Amino acid sequence: MRISVLDVIFDFFSDNMWWIQIFAVLLLFRFVSWVMDKMNNGKLEIGDGWWGPGSKPHTPEDESIRPFKVETSEEEINDLHQRIDLARFTEPLEDIRFHYGFNSNYLKKVVSYWRNQFDWKKQVEILNKYPHFKTKIEGLDIHFIHVKPPKPPAGHKVKPLLMVHGWPGSFFEFYKIIPLLTDPESHGLNYNQIFEVICPSIPGYGFSEAAHKQGFDSVATARIFYKLMSRLGFQEFYIQGGDWGSLICVNMAQMLPSQVKGIHVNMCFISNGTFFILMSLLLGRWFPWLFGFRERDVQLLYPAKKIFSSLFRESGYMHIQATKPDTVGCALNNCPVGLAAYILEKFSTWTNPEYRYLEDGGLEKKYTLDDLLTNIMIYWVTSSIVPSQRFYKENLGQGIGTKKHDKMKVFVPAALAAFPCELLHCPETWARKKFKNLCSYTHMPQGGHFAAFEEPLLLAEDIQKFMGIIQKK
Numbered sequence: 001m002r003i004s005v006l007d008v009i010f011d012f013f014s015d016n017m018w019w020i021q022i023f024a025v026l027l028l029f030r031f032v033s034w035v036m037d038k039m040n041n042g043k044l045e046i047g048d049g050w051w052g053p054g055s056k057p058h059t060p061e062d063e064s065i066r067p068f069k070v071e072t073s074e075e076e077i078n079d080l081h082q083r084i085d086l087a088r089f090t091e092p093l094e095d096i097r098f099h100y101g102f103n104s105n106y107l108k109k110v111v112s113y114w115r116n117q118f119d120w121k122k123q124v125e126i127l128n129k130y131p132h133f134k135t136k137i138e139g140l141d142i143h144f145i146h147v148k149p150p151k152p153p154a155g156h157k158v159k160p161l162l163m164v165h166g167w168p169g170s171f172f173e174f175y176k177i178i179p180l181l182t183d184p185e186s187h188g189l190n191y192n193q194i195f196e197v198i199c200p201s202i203p204g205y206g207f208s209e210a211a212h213k214q215g216f217d218s219v220a221t222a223r224i225f226y227k228l229m230s231r232l233g234f235q236e237f238y239i240q241g242g243d244w245g246s247l248i249c250v251n252m253a254q255m256l257p258s259q260v261k262g263i264h265v266n267m268c269f270i271s272n273g274t275f276f277i278l279m280s281l282l283l284g285r286w287f288p289w290l291f292g293f294r295e296r297d298v299q300l301l302y303p304a305k306k307i308f309s310s311l312f313r314e315s316g317y318m319h320i321q322a323t324k325p326d327t328v329g330c331a332l333n334n335c336p337v338g339l340a341a342y343i344l345e346k347f348s349t350w351t352n353p354e355y356r357y358l359e360d361g362g363l364e365k366k367y368t369l370d371d372l373l374t375n376i377m378i379y380w381v382t383s384s385i386v387p388s389q390r391f392y393k394e395n396l397g398q399g400i401g402t403k404k405h406d407k408m409k410v411f412v413p414a415a416l417a418a419f420p421c422e423l424l425h426c427p428e429t430w431a432r433k434k435f436k437n438l439c440s441y442t443h444m445p446q447g448g449h450f451a452a453f454e455e456p457l458l459l460a461e462d463i464q465k466f467m468g469i470i471q472k473k
Helices: 005-015 017-039 074-085 104-116 120-127 178-182 218-231 244-255 274-283 295-301 305-314 316-321 325-334 336-349 353-357 369-382 385-396 428-434 456-472
Strands: 065-068 132-137 140-147 158-164 194-200 237-241 260-265 414-418 438-443
Touching: 074 104, 074 120, 074 336, 104 336, 104 369, 120 369, 132 218, 140 218, 158 218, 158 244, 178 194, 178 456, 194 218, 218 244, 237 244, 244 260, 244 385, 260 456, 274 428, 305 316, 316 325, 316 385, 325 336, 325 385, 336 353, 336 369, 414 428, 414 456, 428 438, 438 456
Parallel strands: 158 194, 158 237, 237 260, 260 414, 414 438
Antiparallel strands: 065 132, 132 140, 140 194
16 A cells, blocks of 8 residues: 555644644744734833922922931830830631731730830931932932942942832841942952942832822833932943832833943843743743743742732732722821731741741741831831832732833843742743843842842842943953
């Protein structure tokens, strides 16, 4: 019996139709992703804005930079203590640990320490160990700290580095990493790069004035921080951020590709290459090589159901703050104990999701109560919990990935430090969909969402590595 070539081809396709269909679908998704990438190569417009009260005045804005000092008073402390004394606690369920949120048994311990041992005046002195300043930009009083190297080594060019925090953090997150970047030699570190560090407070957070009008989002923040750097005399600079700080830095890089010489992030907002990411998440466990996944990526991403269960478990706050921030904010702004529980719960599970299995939420494994309560106090004394939550509504109120910058790429030299306990792991192949000049990608050995606060040495080392790569180019 003679078998024709056509018969062989027909039999091959019949026997392998399932794999051929998968391959065709993958090719289609690759093509669609390529087309969409090509469509989003633009530059983000800088624009302008006015976020102060009333109409923008006709007179030029005062561009002076004023020294600022964090202060407190007996009245402020007494008011806090009175409110703490009136707190009501609900008994937790048996063996509940942190599965329902902040365990109220441990909360009593934290509150007792806050009321009887925590020394806010001492912490104010610590806050003031770095120089603070304020300046008016687009109608808002912008707060920042600016730390210069005490003794820059001869022959080393000092690099300006803007570091941007997120929610529910503050500029205080960077207090441990600043000396490692500005004065490494005094801390026993042999770094080749020396920085002067600028850490602003996002408007509406801490000591930066909140916007008085709707629409103040990450793009507006990026523009204000660019104006801040320009006002400080920096025409070229480097930027670093996590959480909202990551998005703000991305917007700055999209807006100012000539001025931003490098961007380092420890959280990646994934909004490019959606088709590729979806397919890689569905099939990457079986075909990791096809999507560029490393063994560590597979460990952190699968089983995929853990991603969705984690996002469901940890994103309730986001839905509230992106829709009705003022409602829950009213309660938090009036009750310090409620504010502490609401914020500190994030420092538990966002540092390590496994900490929810512990009675104390693992809070004191990586932080001291003094450090944690200092961050809480920054929110409390400035009444900034409500405007900080509004930032979610301004950025996410119309849906995730709906803004122009969400689909735009970043072309400046970039680095991602991927900490294993971050809220969502971002493989290098995903990051390259956003950062087209990704010079450094590091699987960090440990750490979670609050990298600078939790693992300052690891983050400083990765920033140094990135700067060394840029310097060699």
